[in-house]
Structures are given as structure tokens and as C-alpha cells.
Amino acid sequence: MLGGFSVGKTSLVKRYVESVFSETYLTTVGVKIDKKTVALGDRPVSLILWDLAGEDDLASLRLSYLRGAAGYVLVADGTRPATLEIALSIRKRVEVDYGALPFAMLINKYDLQDQWAISEEKLEELRRDGWWVRPSSARTGEGVEDAFTDLAQRVTR
Amino acid sequence: MSISAAETLEWLFHPRPAEGTIDRQTLAELLVELARAVEPRTEQPPGVAPFDPRLEELRRLILGREIELLERLRQVIDDPERLGLAVGRALPTAVASSDVRLGHVLAPALERATETSIRNDPRILVDILQPVIGPAIRKSVGETIDNSFQSLNESLRQSLSWRGLRWRIEAWRTGKPFAEVVLNHSLVYQVEHVFLIHSHTGLLISHVAAPDAATQDPQLVSSMLTAIQDFVRDSFKGSGQQAVDTLRLGDLRLWCEAGPLAMVVAVIRGNPPEDLRIRLRGVIGRIHQDRRQALESFDGDSSGLADVEAHLAACAAMRQQATTRKRGFPWLVFLLAMLLVAGAAGVGYWRWEVAQEQARVRAEQEAEEARIRAEQEARRAAELKAWSDYLDRLRAQPGIVVTEADERDGKFMVSGLRDPLAADPAQILRDTDVDPERVASRWQPYQSLEPRFVLRRLEASLKPPPSVTLLLVNDRIVASGAATPIWISRARTAARELPAGGPTFDVSEVTNIAETTLGELRRAIQSHEIRFNTDEALPSPGQEGVLDTLAGQIKELTTLASSLRLMPRFRVSGHADDTGPSTLNLSLSVARAGAVLALLKKRGVPADLMSIGGAGNLDPAEMGQTERARSLNRRVTVTVRLEDEP
Numbered sequence: 001m002l003g004g005f006s007v008g009k010t011s012l013v014k015r016y017v018e019s020v021f022s023e024t025y026l027t028t029v030g031v032k033i034d035k036k037t038v039a040l041g042d043r044p045v046s047l048i049l050w051d052l053a054g055e056d057d058l059a060s061l062r063l064s065y066l067r068g069a070a071g072y073v074l075v076a077d078g079t080r081p082a083t084l085e086i087a088l089s090i091r092k093r094v095e096v097d098y099g100a101l102p103f104a105m106l107i108n109k110y111d112l113q114d115q116w117a118i119s120e121e122k123l124e125e126l127r128r129d130g131w132w133v134r135p136s137s138a139r140t141g142e143g144v145e146d147a148f149t150d151l152a153q154r155v156t157r
Numbered sequence: 158m159s160i161s162a163a164e165t166l167e168w169l170f171h172p173r174p175a176e177g178t179i180d181r182q183t184l185a186e187l188l189v190e191l192a193r194a195v196e197p198r199t200e201q202p203p204g205v206a207p208f209d210p211r212l213e214e215l216r217r218l219i220l221g222r223e224i225e226l227l228e229r230l231r232q233v234i235d236d237p238e239r240l241g242l243a244v245g246r247a248l249p250t251a252v253a254s255s256d257v258r259l260g261h262v263l264a265p266a267l268e269r270a271t272e273t274s275i276r277n278d279p280r281i282l283v284d285i286l287q288p289v290i291g292p293a294i295r296k297s298v299g300e301t302i303d304n305s306f307q308s309l310n311e312s313l314r315q316s317l318s319w320r321g322l323r324w325r326i327e328a329w330r331t332g333k334p335f336a337e338v339v340l341n342h343s344l345v346y347q348v349e350h351v352f353l354i355h356s357h358t359g360l361l362i363s364h365v366a367a368p369d370a371a372t373q374d375p376q377l378v379s380s381m382l383t384a385i386q387d388f389v390r391d392s393f394k395g396s397g398q399q400a401v402d403t404l405r406l407g408d409l410r411l412w413c414e415a416g417p418l419a420m421v422v423a424v425i426r427g428n429p430p431e432d433l434r435i436r437l438r439g440v441i442g443r444i445h446q447d448r449r450q451a452l453e454s455f456d457g458d459s460s461g462l463a464d465v466e467a468h469l470a471a472c473a474a475m476r477q478q479a480t481t482r483k484r485g486f487p488w489l490v491f492l493l494a495m496l497l498v499a500g501a502a503g504v505g506y507w508r509w510e511v512a513q514e515q516a517r518v519r520a521e522q523e524a525e526e527a528r529i530r531a532e533q534e535a536r537r538a539a540e541l542k543a544w545s546d547y548l549d550r551l552r553a554q555p556g557i558v559v560t561e562a563d564e565r566d567g568k569f570m571v572s573g574l575r576d577p578l579a580a581d582p583a584q585i586l587r588d589t590d591v592d593p594e595r596v597a598s599r600w601q602p603y604q605s606l607e608p609r610f611v612l613r614r615l616e617a618s619l620k621p622p623p624s625v626t627l628l629l630v631n632d633r634i635v636a637s638g639a640a641t642p643i644w645i646s647r648a649r650t651a652a653r654e655l656p657a658g659g660p661t662f663d664v665s666e667v668t669n670i671a672e673t674t675l676g677e678l679r680r681a682i683q684s685h686e687i688r689f690n691t692d693e694a695l696p697s698p699g700q701e702g703v704l705d706t707l708a709g710q711i712k713e714l715t716t717l718a719s720s721l722r723l724m725p726r727f728r729v730s731g732h733a734d735d736t737g738p739s740t741l742n743l744s745l746s747v748a749r750a751g752a753v754l755a756l757l758k759k760r761g762v763p764a765d766l767m768s769i770g771g772a773g774n775l776d777p778a779e780m781g782q783t784e785r786a787r788s789l790n791r792r793v794t795v796t797v798r799l800e801d802e803p
């Protein structure tokens with residue numbers, strides 16, 4: 001799980017996955033590990049999620065935690081367009097360090113419609129590059145299951 | 158900033174003598190100028206002396222309220238006690254809503270105060286720290302004593318047994334120090350878990366646990382261990398190949414042995430011998446040797462590596478139980494052994510005594526800690542209960558809407574809407590067990606549509622006369638009784654202006670005083686005219702009958718009005734005809750009114766309800782200069798005004 005500060009990664013993870021470690025790991029170790037089991041057909045797949053502490057300062061992002069990752073979920077905050085830019089530059093850095101990995105992109109906080117600040121055209125533009133982009137909401141759960149299922153399909157292919 | 162505010166206050170309330178006086182001369186001149194602007198004929202010099210008391214009166218009329226207000230403020234500021242109270246009321250809210258700067262400003266002062274307090278009486282700090290440091294020191298000393306006893310015990314035990322003799326021979330044979338041989342054989346430990354973790358992905362390849370060991374989800378633990386390895390390496394610039402090889406928590410150790418592709422992690426309780434690490438190294442080596450291909454292509458599916466479990470299980474089975482003391486004594490050096498055993502028994506007993514004492518102290522300490530904890534929890538639960546009771550009571554109050562209630566930084570916060578007529582939340586708070594000091598309230602005023610509040614507001618704005626009662630009937634406000642038409646019309650306007658959704662205001666049952674018996678009586682009284690002969694101040698002969706009727710009706714009306722809680726006022730007005738000079742007519746008309754008043758008083762009408770006035774010949778009943786018109790104009794009439802009873 002990658003994204004800028006306070007985009008809602010931990011909230012997405014909190015309600016839809018199994019979690020045994022406390023959130024303070026994020027501030028101490030910089031990562032918190034959770035598990036999400038999704039069913040692909042009749043085959044259960046466990047995704048071990050590394051929820052990385054969100055940083056707006058890219059330099060301090062611990063990208064070493066991505067070593068060995070099968071894929072990743074990029075999260076941006078739909079009410080703050082700057083976080084989308086941060087997510088895009090994180091993706092670039094990941095690609096430089098680890099090559100092209102499958103990823104899903106969630107534009108979070110879709111429930112805050114009145115503050116939504118990212119246009120559909122922008123998202124279409126990203127989709128045209130073959131990206132999996134979907135608005136999501138930790139509050140309603142919209143987009144979350146889809147992202148994990150889709151990512152699981154792509155990493156096991 | 159605060160200093161300049163204080164100076165401003167000082168200037169405001171303690172002006173220098175020159176600033177405190179009024180330039181009366183200028184004021185007087187200004188007033189005269191004003192007067193001349195209205196009436197240019199006003200003459201100079203003005204009739205206003207600089208020290209005319211009327212100036213003071215004027216000042217009082219215009220600024221009276223402000224002067225009084227400033228005086229009150231000044232009293233508050235001058236009286237340290239009252240100022241303290243006022244500031245004290247505002248301070249908690251001010252502190253609660255302050256930003257970080259307050260902390261920065263307060264910190265040095267607090268530090269100085271703490272320092273002074275400690276310097277003055279270090280015992281206070283000692284008393285505060287004692288409960289924390291005491292047990293920590295006791296625990297540490299206890300553990301050290303415990304450890305030394307254990308090793309002493311072990312050595313004594315081993316030296317005396319047949320096995321001990323064997324270990325001596327082993328030490329002599331292998332050239333190892335005897336202590337190491339003893340340690341290897343006697344340390345108590347158990348391997349509780351063994352994880353095999355794929356180094357590159359941090360995913361779990363295999364996990365074996367001892368039968369009675371508990372853990373969280375091994376997959377998550379395995380990733381987290383990898384994360385911690387990464388974290389330490391990143392944070393302290395370890396090289397890529399190195400790994401954290403030991404983590405220790407009390408008597409729990411994690412020993413990690415990393416190979417190029419995978420890492421084995423053993424979770425061990427107790428004191429494992431260094432041997433165990435060599436075995437772990439052997440296991441990870443063998444797994445790499447046997448299954449290098451499978452490890453290299455590992456993608457999260459561990460079914461292809463099921464056979465490594467056997468290697469791990471061999472490690473997990475490792476344990477060294479505390480050996481029971483052998484009862485068989487060596488057959489050689491029997492006597493020496495006896496003596497040593499007696500000594501060991503003595504030391505053992507002594508140690509047992511000490512251990513007993515330690516256990517007792519520890520148990521007492523734990524019981525005390527548990528009691529304190531339970532007390533704290535109970536207090537906390539009671540506090541939360543009191544708080545939620547308070548909120549429930551607030552919510553049950555009409556005219557109070559709680560929109561937000563929270564606990565933050567040890568403070569209870571409540572905010573919402575409150576009708577000014579609703580109960581005072583601070584009063585309700587005093588009736589609960591919540592400490593008012595810990596509560597910050599913020600109430601926005603609003604108007605509740607609660608019928609009884611609407612009723613009270615109507616009462617305040619309409620000021621119903623005593624003859625009218627406002628009652629609440631099934632969420633409807635009903636006015637009944639009798640009132641003047643003016644009041645009724647005001648009430649109707651108020652009824653129309655009430656907001657929708659609230660109670661309605663029904664004025665239809667209020668009768669118009671003018672249309673009642675009272676009204677008729679009033680009309681009757683006002684229709685009478687007492688006649689006079691020319692130039693006479695006394696009524697003309699034959700008016701006694703009219704006066705009798707008039708007096709009777711006045712008294713009747715007074716009684717009736719009193720039952721409606723109204724106070725009648727009778728104005729006896731005299732009139733004259735147009736003959737003679739008007740000044741004479743004026744005094745004649747007043748005299749006629751006075752005569753009628755006296756006559757009415759004689760007939761039992763209370764004089765204090767009556768007043769007299771004269772209109773001279775200015776208000777004739779009939780125009781014209783005929784004798785008939787003049788006779789009609791020489792008259793006295795009575796008008797009635799109804800006032801609310803005071």
C-alpha cells in the first residue's frame with residue numbers, strides 16, 4: 001500500500017483485512033503488515049499487505065520495504081489533487097527501483113463528493129495508459145474489494 | 158501584548174486628573190449653539206452657567222448606562238478577588254482553545270517552578286517517584302540474586318553428582334572449560350517456534366510450533382520479522398548480507414540464521430546453548446543444499462517445499478528440561494560427598510527461604526498493583542458513567558440540544574444549542590458527580606419551539622394585562638380574559654408571527670373590554686353631561702339626579718374593573734360657553750370640574766381615582782352663539798380610562 005500522507009491507506013486496510021499488529025508500527029517501524037484473503041474462483045489467495053507509512057516527502061519513503069513485492073496498491077486522496085501527483089511519482093520511483101510491477105490505483109475518499117477535486121477526464125487519461133484506476137471509499141467500502149481481487153488476479157497470472 | 162492590554166485598562170479606569178474632568182464651558186456653549194440652531198431668537202448671553210447642574214443631568218441622561226457599566230467594570234478590575242474570579246471563569250476555555258504557543262510560553266515557567274519546588278523540598282519528588290522506582294529496583298535486584306543463585310546452585314549440583322564427575326572427564330578429554338560443559342548440559346530452554354522465511358519476499362515457507370506454543374498468524378509474523386530486519390538494516394546502515402541474528406524479550410529469544418535465499422528463525426524460551434545456533438545454521442545450510450532450485454523459484458506457494466518441515470520439526474523438538482536432582486550419590490569419596498551435600502542442602506534451604514520471602518514480597522506488590530489498577534479502573538468507569546448520565550440529563554432537557562460530546566486530553570467537551578430560557582447546564586452539572594473543572598461547554602443560543610418556552614417568550618413580549626391569562630392547552634397557547642383592543646391586536650400580530658412548526662397562539666377567547674358590561678358602563682358614564690347656569694361654578698338646580706346616577710355608575714364600574722384587575726381613572730372635564738373673556742372661561746371651567754369632583758366625592762366616589770381639567774370654551778359641545786348652544790356648552794363631562802392594576 002503506497003501513497004502520500006493521510007490519503008486513507010490505513011483506513012482502507014483497517015476495515016477490509018485481517019490485522020494483528022497495532023497501527024503504532026507505522027510510526028515506529030514504518031510498516032504494518034496485514035493479510036487479505038480473496039477468492040479467485042474456488043482458489044483462496046492470501047495477500048500479505050505491507051502498509052507503508054505515508055510520506056509526502058518522497059525522499060524519506062522506505063522503498064526497501066518493496067523488495068520482493070508481487071504488486072502494489074497506490075492510493076491518492078480524491079479531495080487533494082496533489083496526492084495524485086505524489087502517487088504518480090511514487091509509481092515512477094518504484095518502477096525505477098523494481099521494474100514494472102502490477103498495481104491498482106485507488107482514488108480514495110469518494111464518499112466526500114462535495115469536496116471531490118479530481119476530474120473523470122484525468123482518470124480516463126490514466127486508464128488509457130492501461131492502468132487499473134478506481135475511486136474508492138474506506139467508509140462505504142466501494143472499490144476496495146475490487147482492487148484486491150483484481151490485483152490478486154494479475155499477480156497470480 | 159498582555160502588558161499593553163493591562164496598561165490600557167489602567168489608563169481607562171484610573172485617568173489622570175486632567176483627563177477625568179469635563180470641559181463644562183465648551184459643553185455649555187455647544188448646547189446654546191444647538192439651541193440657537195433650533196430657535197435663532199435665543200439670546201446671548203446664554204442662560205447656561207458652566208456649572209449648571211442641568212449639564213450634569215444631561216450627561217447622566219445620555220451616558221448614564223455607560224457610566225454605570227464602566228463603574229461596574231472598574232470595580233471588578235480594582236478588586237483582585239473579583240478579577241480573579243472573572244479570569245478564572247474564562248481561563249479554562251482560553252487554555253482549551255489555545256494553540257501550541259501556550260505550551261511554549263508556559264514551559265519555561267513550569268520548569269522553573271518544578272526546579273524550585275524540588276530544590277526546596279526534594280522529598281516531594283522522592284515520594285512521587287518512589288512507587289515507580291522502588292519496584293523496578295527490587296525487581297532488578299531480585300533477578301540478579303536469582304541468577305547468581307541459579308548458577309551457584311547448578312555448579313554445586315553438578316560438582317557433586319556422578320554425572321558431574323562424567324562431565325569433568327569430558328572437559329578433560331575435549332579440553333573445553335568445565336563451566337562450558339556444565340552450561341551445555343544443564344541450561345533449560347525450549348524451542349517454541351521455527352519459521353522458514355523466504356528472504357526476498359518475506360513470505361512464509363514453513364512454520365513448526367511446539368505443541369503448547371501460541372502465536373499470531375505465522376504469515377503475518379514472518380513478514381513483520383522481515384520488515385524489522387529491513388528496518389534495522391536501513392536505519393543503521395547494515396550491509397545487505399547481514400541480518401539481525403538475535404532479538405530478545407525477557408526470557409524469550411528469537412534467533413535468526415540467514416542463508417542466501419531463506420532465513421530460519423527460532424523462537425526460544427529460556428537459555429539456549431550456543432550449540433543450538435550451530436544446529437540452526439546446519440538446518441538452513443541443508444535446506445539450501447537440498448532445495449536450492451525450489452527456493453529460487455518460490456512464488457508464495459509453499460506446497461513444493463513441504464518436506465523442509467521435517468528439518469524444522471527437528472529443531473522445534475529441541476528442549477532441555479530442568480533435570481531432577483539425582484538421589485544416587487557417587488560411591489567414591491562418600492564422606493566428602495556427604496559433607497558437601499549437607500553444605501549444599503544448607504545453602505539450598507537458605508536460598509529457598511530467600512526465594513519464599515521474595516515470592517511473598519512480589520505477590521504482595523502484585524496484589525497492591527492490581528488493587529491500585531482496579532481502583533483506577535473503577536474510578537474511570539464511575540467518571541464515564543457520571544459523564545454519560547450528565548449528557549443524558551442534558552439531552553432530556555427541553556430547550557437543550559447536544560450536538561457534540563467528546564473526551565479530549567482528559568477534558569470532557571460538550572457543545573450544542575441552548576434556549577436562553579432552558580435550564581442552566583452548569584447547574585445540572587453541579588448536581589452530578591462530574592468534576593466541573595474538567596468540563597468545557599460551548600452553547601450557542603437558539604429559540605426552542607418547546608410550547609412552554611414559546612409561552613414564556615410571549616408573556617415577556619406581550620406583557621398581558623392582569624385580566625388576561627395565557628395557558629398551555631395541548632401544545633396550544635390559549636389566551637383568555639378581557640383586554641383592550643390595542644392589546645388584542647398586538648397579540649394577534651404576535652400569533653401570526655410565531656414560526657411554523659411550533660405551538661399556535663389562540664387569542665380568539667379574549668374579549669374586548671369595550672364590548673363588555675364594562676364597556677357599556679363606560680359609555681354610559683361618558684354620555685352624562687352636568688349643566689350649569691351662566692357664570693355659575695355650581696351645577697344648575699335639578700342636576701342632583703344626574704350626579705347620583707353618575708356616582709352610582711362610577712362606583713359600579715370601579716367594582717367591576719377591580720374584579721378584572723383593572724384600575725379606572727376618571728377625568729372630570731369642565732367647559733364654559735363663549736361669553737366673557739377666555740381666561741375667565743378657563744378658570745370657570747376648572748372650577749366647574751372641581752365642583753363636580755367634590756360632589757362626586759360626597760357621593761362616595763374615591764377622590765384618588767379622579768382628576769380634573771378645564772377646557773374653557775375651546776371644546777364646545779355645539780357650535781353657534783344661540784342661547785341653546787351656550788346652555789349645552791356649560792357643562793362637565795367625565796371620561797374613563799382603564800389601566801392595568803399595578
